[in-house]
Amino acid sequence: MVAIAGEDLHGVHEGYGQTWAKAILMGEHSVVYGHPALALPLHDLQMRAWAQPIASDQEPQLSALDYEGPLSESGELFGGLRRAVEVTLDFLGHSDQRFSIRTESDFPAGRGLGSSAAASGAVVRALLDAYDVRASHEQLLELTNQAEKITHGHPSGLDAATTSGELPVELERGAMRTVQLRGNGYLVIADTGVAGSTREAVEGVRSRLEAKPEVVEQLLESLGDQARSAIGNLETGQMEPLGASMNQAQELLNALQVGHAQLDALVSAARSAGALGAKLTGGGLGGCMLALAANESDAQRISEALLAAGAQEVWTHHMVA
Numbered sequence: 001m002v003a004i005a006g007e008d009l010h011g012v013h014e015g016y017g018q019t020w021a022k023a024i025l026m027g028e029h030s031v032v033y034g035h036p037a038l039a040l041p042l043h044d045l046q047m048r049a050w051a052q053p054i055a056s057d058q059e060p061q062l063s064a065l066d067y068e069g070p071l072s073e074s075g076e077l078f079g080g081l082r083r084a085v086e087v088t089l090d091f092l093g094h095s096d097q098r099f100s101i102r103t104e105s106d107f108p109a110g111r112g113l114g115s116s117a118a119a120s121g122a123v124v125r126a127l128l129d130a131y132d133v134r135a136s137h138e139q140l141l142e143l144t145n146q147a148e149k150i151t152h153g154h155p156s157g158l159d160a161a162t163t164s165g166e167l168p169v170e171l172e173r174g175a176m177r178t179v180q181l182r183g184n185g186y187l188v189i190a191d192t193g194v195a196g197s198t199r200e201a202v203e204g205v206r207s208r209l210e211a212k213p214e215v216v217e218q219l220l221e222s223l224g225d226q227a228r229s230a231i232g233n234l235e236t237g238q239m240e241p242l243g244a245s246m247n248q249a250q251e252l253l254n255a256l257q258v259g260h261a262q263l264d265a266l267v268s269a270a271r272s273a274g275a276l277g278a279k280l281t282g283g284g285l286g287g288c289m290l291a292l293a294a295n296e297s298d299a300q301r302i303s304e305a306l307l308a309a310g311a312q313e314v315w316t317h318h319m320v321a
């Protein structure tokens with residue numbers, strides 16, 4: 001319990017919330033046009049948030065990424081996070097209570113790993129915890145998605161669901177379902193260190209679709225087919241065909257012009273080191289890639305190859321039933 005001199009806190013105390021990163025395994029870009037996508041929660045890459053109640057004459061502060069200062073002056077990058085504070089306090093009926101917010105993350109922002117949804121989700125949970133209030137799963141998603149609307153305009157909801165959920169999530173035409181994995185594999189995720197803009201990538205695909213509809217529709221269709229078969233392979237535990245689908249998807253995404261030379265370099269390093277498949281993940285034009293490894297020692301070898309090929313950071317995720 002944090003005491004504030006001279007103020008009656010009505011039982012409010014410092015709150016804590018935790019979420020994690022996500023990675024899109026298959027279906028980025030084609031999901032925008034109604035095909036399925038699958039995203040995985042990466043439970044080891046955590047986002048932690050603390051909400052500290054402060055007196056009504058104090059200025060709420062934010063400490064997040066490399067920002068340290070008044071919450072109200074934290075700029076566009078933190079617009080979603082500020083919205084998360086606002087909607088959660090409204091939900092709690094405590095809009096007048098002020099909080100300072102601190103977040104800490106195990107993974108970088110702006111690389112397609114779901115940092116904005118994870119931060120908003122963790123802040124929502126920290127504020128609820130400050131009042132010892134438990135919200136339903138739907139309420140938590142709704143509050144996080146309110147914040148995501150500021151960051152992404154029209155969020156699909158996939159990031160909010162996977163950065164706080166236990167299971168992989170499939171999204172198709174706005175409908176989400178959790179997917180039960182069979183079998184065993186390792187995903188090695190690597191950051192190119194290049195910031196790719198998802199908005200720019202999505203707009204680029206749209207303008208190419210308008211310019212050459214037959215060609216681009218066919219690419220999107222094929223990406224959708226690969227995502228569909230990959231999801232089937234995950235559910236039956238067939239890792240080799242899953243890897244083959246990932247390789248196919250990478251070619252198709254390059255044909256859509258959302259690739260990047262550094263992504264190609266990492267993808268080919270992973271394949272040479274024995275990956276079953278490798279592709280970019282998320283919007284592309286930089287950001288992260290992921291590789292599928294059959295076992296832990298392959299994953300280790302692939303990680304080393306990725307670092308040697310210039311990856312800024314590498315993480316390994318054990319996919320297990």
Ligand code: PMV
Nearest residue numbers: 028029031112113198282283
């Ligand atoms: O870069 P991310 O992880 O936000 O993923 C973008 C996925 C896209 O399919 C390219 C866009 C979208 O809104 O689904």
